[in-house]
Amino acid sequence: MATQANWTEGTTNTGATQLQLVTFEVANEEFAVDILAVQEINRMMELTRVPQSPAEVEGVINLRGKIIPVIDLRRKFGMTETQKSDASRIIVVEVHKRVIGFIVDRVHEVLRISSDIVEPAPAMVCSIDSEFIAGVGKLQDRLIILLDIAKLFANHAQNDAAKAA
Amino acid sequence: MPAGFDQEIVQDFLTESGELLGLLEGDLLVLESTPRDPELLNKVFRALHTIKGSASFLQLTNLVTIAHAAESALNAARNGVIVVGPAMMNLLLDAVDILKTHMSQLAAAEELSVPRADLVAQLAEIGEGKSNINAAHTAAHVPATPTPAAQAPQQTKPTTPTSTNSTSVRKLELGPGKADLLDYLVADLDETMGKVQASLDALAGAKDVTTSAQSLSDTCEQLGRCVDFFEHSQMGQIAQAMAKAAGKLTTRQDALQSVMPHLRSLCELVNVQALGIKAGEVREVTADEVLDQLEVASTGASAVTPAPSAPLGEPPHEPVHEPHPLAQPADEAQPQVAPDAKTPDAKAEKHDTKTVENTIRVEIGRLESLMNLVGELVLQKNRIGALTRRAASTTIADVELTEAFTAAAGTLDRVTSDIQLAVMRTRMQPLEKLFGRYPRLIRDLASKTGKKIQLIIEGGDTEVDKSVIEELGDPLIHLLRNSCDHGLELPEDRVKSGKPETGILTLRASHEGSHVRVMVIDDGRGLSRERICKKAVERGLVTQEQVAALSDREVWSFIFEAGFSTAEKVSDLSGRGVGMDVVRTNIQKLKGSIDLSSEFGKGTTISITIPLTVAILPAMMVGVGSEIYALPLGSILEIVRPQPEQVNSIGGHSVMRLRDSVLPLVDAADLFDQPADKRVDSLFVVVLQQHEKRVGLKVTRLIGQQEVVIKALDEAGASSTPRAVSGATVRDDGGVSLIVDVDRLITMAEGR
Structure with missing residues (x-):
């Protein structure tokens, strides 16, 4: 499972191992990202809209003096938009040396699962593009979609690289 | 590209050697005017040697070849075999150029080019003393400056003559492996001696005895290691004794007083020997007595029982005079050495303390x-x-x-x-870093144009933000070239107009509040009002009738127009009419301004004023609906609250009558695609100006003036759609505001 190996990079030494994930909810579906990619989780704060930016970019925030973009996952996945609630959170991750925030409906928990129970993404698992899915964790009572944030924010990172070049 | 070497090591080499090379070039140019300054010769030589040393570690053979050739030529100069004349300087500068090329090749991971064989050969010939380059100079000077004397002025310790009194001399012979390194280690020894001296002085005067004692002990140990190399047993012995005694130093005042004088005398002795080594001799000195005394004093002083001076039969203050028997002859002999022998000595010491590493590199x-x-x-x-x-x-x-x-x-x-x-x-970094590049530029320009130019640099220690330094480099080159090419006249023309042959070009930097002013001043022919006006009329910038009414300042401003040049012929250097407008644009990018004054026949002064840092921008915060934007204060002409009858529409575009002119109006809410539900009527018009173009920006409210810190807008997947935003900033309340790009805004307003 190449995708998965890639995805768990840094988490494990070798072989079947424990994955440590942060799980969260977007539009009643449960997602997870590798905990090592997560820098911090913040409450919703005031965002500054950036004119003429891609639709999924909700705006920018001030993260201790650094201005970082924040992406609305609902919009990115093409889901219906709702009002942000008290439970909404901004998860700040580092992808390709860039810090990006994304908005989720709520954050659930930090979860340890064995990599054995993660399977590659089926073609149609949910409403989102399977390209962004690193795998699906099958827990006893539920399914967790493991996101490949490197791919999820690939276009943003590439854009940055292009700018740098 | 050196295979198998850590990229980091290569990077370190590039940074360090690049810096050394920069300094080296500057020093070489100074050397040209003072070709016999031994200190400078040594400095240049050492820099070159360090580069060569690191390069050979990295197996950069081609680089080592040229560095070695230049080094040996310089060595000949150091030994007084040859005097650095213009011809030799050209060779050396060529070598520096090759080294620079090598550096950039290394940085680009390319194969290093093979240095020009003729250059290497010529330099090597000088090194071997065979070359007859600047033959006239050499013949005149060699007899007058035999080898040891050439080195003497810089290192004349007062004790030098002592050596002749109480030393036996034999020739210094080292194995072939070491001979190569000799020069380097002599320099090292020099430096260490300086440090020991400094530590001794510090200990004598300092209140904080513990640290000073520690540092003395450290430097003495260093000296021991350093001396080891020369296989000079007596010198090693002395150094060891010093290190040992220094290690035992205690903070007790009486103990210190009994040990210190001995240490000082030994230090003098080592100095004598060091001088001997420089002259290729091994000097044996009478040191046993002092060594014994030190041993006694040191053991006694570190013993727990006080008053160790009793067995010596000397009151504690007496040993203070101890070194005098040694120092005395030196004083007497003073007239023999250069009268200012003490000055270079003090200078050398100051220099040495400076070389102690007190900086670190930070990413x-x-x-x-x-x-x-x-x-x-x-x-x-x-x-x-x-x-x-x-x-x-x-x-x-x-x-x-x-x-x-x-x-x-x-x-x-x-x-x-x-x-x-x-x-x-x-x-912040000193402008020196930038200015250091220019003497070479001017030298090359002068020889190309056949003019005589003296570049005077003032205020190089003025500090500005690193980013400003980077951005200022090119504009200054333009200005200096202009001054050399157009401003300063040929020597014969200068003489005709009653000026000295050599034109003076001054580069001056100074602080002015939160700004830095950099001036380029030449005493050349000055700007011709007539010619500029003629050209301006030709280009249709102004009519013949208007010309007479123009002030000088207005006339000079024409030369900042794109494509404007009064040079009759285009030269390699300048005259194509690109330049001054580029200079102005670059300076404006730095939020600075450029000003020019000139007097025909007397010269031209160009002064640039730039903020100390580009990271902070004075801005006007304005509200657009519920959003807050920052407008650069420098672009704001005025703010008005127009009456409804002032606002009209022409061809679907809104315009405003402002006194005599008609101003295009842009609603900030439109410009920033504000959603309809957030819009509020905009009552104020901010009049913005950039490059003589004006536009009115409609905003909802005015919040106030603020100094904002400019931050890059790191925004995911920024679309290629152009937009009038140049960056972002964090407001007082922690929120983020976008900074309006006035240039772009005006372009966009014109485009609709």
Whole structure:
């Protein structure tokens, strides 16, 4: 499972191992990202809209003096938009040396699962593009979609690289 | 590309050697005017040697070849075999150019080019003393300056003559492996001796004896290691004794006093020997007595029982005079050496303390993140200040507590301001870094144009932000070239107009409040009003009738127009009419301004004023609907609240009559695609100007003036759609505001 190996990079030494994930909810579906990619989780704060930016970019925030973009996952996945609630959170991750925030409906928990129970993404698992899915964790009572944030924010990172070049 | 070497090592080499090379070039040019300054010769030689040393470690054979050739030529100069004349200087500068090329090739991971064989051969010939380059000079000077004498003025310790009194001399012979390194280690020895001297002095005068004693002990040990190399047993013995005694030093005043003089005398002796080694001799000195005394004093002093001076039969203050028998002859012999022997000596010592590493390299990214954090700290500080004020105003306030709060908040305020300043200062660098490149440029220009030019640099220690230095480089080159090419006249023309042959070009930097002023001043022919006006009329910038009414200043401003040149012929250097407009654009990018004054026949002065840092921008914060944007204050002409009848529509575009002119109007809400539900009527018009073009921006409210810190807008997947935003900033309240790009805004307004 190449995708998965890639995805768990840094988490494990070798072989079947424990994955440590942060799980969260977007539009009643449960997602997870590798905990090592997560820098911090913040409450919703005031965002500054950036004119003429891609639709999924909700705006920018001030993260201790650094201005970082924040992406609305609902919009990115093409889901219906709702009002942000008290439970909404901004998860700040580092992808390709860039810090990006994304908005989720709520954050659930930090979860340890064995990599054995993660399977590659089926073609149609949910409403989102399977390209962004690193795998699906099958827990006893539920399914967790493991996101490949490197791919999820690939276009943003590439854009940055292009700018740098 | 050196295979198998850590990229990091190569990188370090590039940074370090690049810097050395820069200094080297500057020093060489100074050397040209003072070709026999031994200190400078040594400095240049050492720099070259260090580069060669590191390069050979990295197996950069081609680089080593040329460096070695140049080094040996310089060595000949150091030994007084040859005097560095213009011809030799050209060779050396060529060698430096090749080294520079090598550096960039290395940086680009390319194969290093093979240095020009003729150059290498010529330099090597000089090194072997065979070359007859600047033959005239050499013949005149060699007899007058035999080898040891050439070195003497720089290193004349008062003790030199002593050596002849009490030393036996034989020739210094080292194995072939070491002979190669000799020069390098002599330099090293020099430096170490300087350090030992400095430590001794510090110990003699310092109150903090413990640290000084420690540092003396360290430097003495270093000296021991250093001396080892020369296989000079007696010298090694002395150095060891010194290190040993220094290691035993205690802080007790009497003990110190009994040991110190002996250490000083030994230090003098080692100096004598060091001088001998420089002259290729091994000098044996009478040291046993002093060594014994030191041994006794040192053991006694470190013993627990006090008054060790008794067995010596000397009161503690007596040993202070101890070194005098040694120093005395030196004083007597003083007239024999150069009368200013003491001055270079003091200089050398000062120089040595300077070479002790007191800087570290820090990645710029780390400083930037520190800056960010400090910015955040300032915000939090402001918030605390606000909260304190609120607490004070509530009725239930505990007076004592509030006062304590206020005091604490005040202190916090001061400390954070200091931190902010300190962090900003870490990014500051002296303009020297930039100015150092120009003497070479001017030298080349002068020889190309056949003019005689003296470049005077003033205020190189003026510090500005690193980014400013980078951006200032090119404009200054343009200006200096212009002055050399157009401003300064040929020597014969200068003489005709009653000026000295050599034209003077001054580059002067100075602080002016929160700005830095850099001036380029030449005493050349000055600008011709007539010619500029003629050209301006030709190009249709102005009509013949208007010309007469123009002030000088207005006339000079024409030369900043794109494509404007009064040069009759286009030269390799300038005259194509690109240049001054590029200079102006670059300076404006730095939020600076450029000003020119000139007197026909007398010269031209161009002065550039730039802010100390580009990271901070004075801005006007304006509200657009519920959003807040920052407008660069420098672009704002005025702010008006137009009457409805002033606003019209022409061809679907809104315009405003402002006094005599008609101003295109742009609604900020449109410009920034504000959603309809957030819009509020915009009542104010901010008149913005850039490059003589004006536009009115409609905004909802005015918030106030603020100094904002410019931050890159790191925005995911920024679309290619152009937009009038140049960056972002964090407001007092912690929120983010976008900074309006006025240039782009005007372009967009024109485009509709």
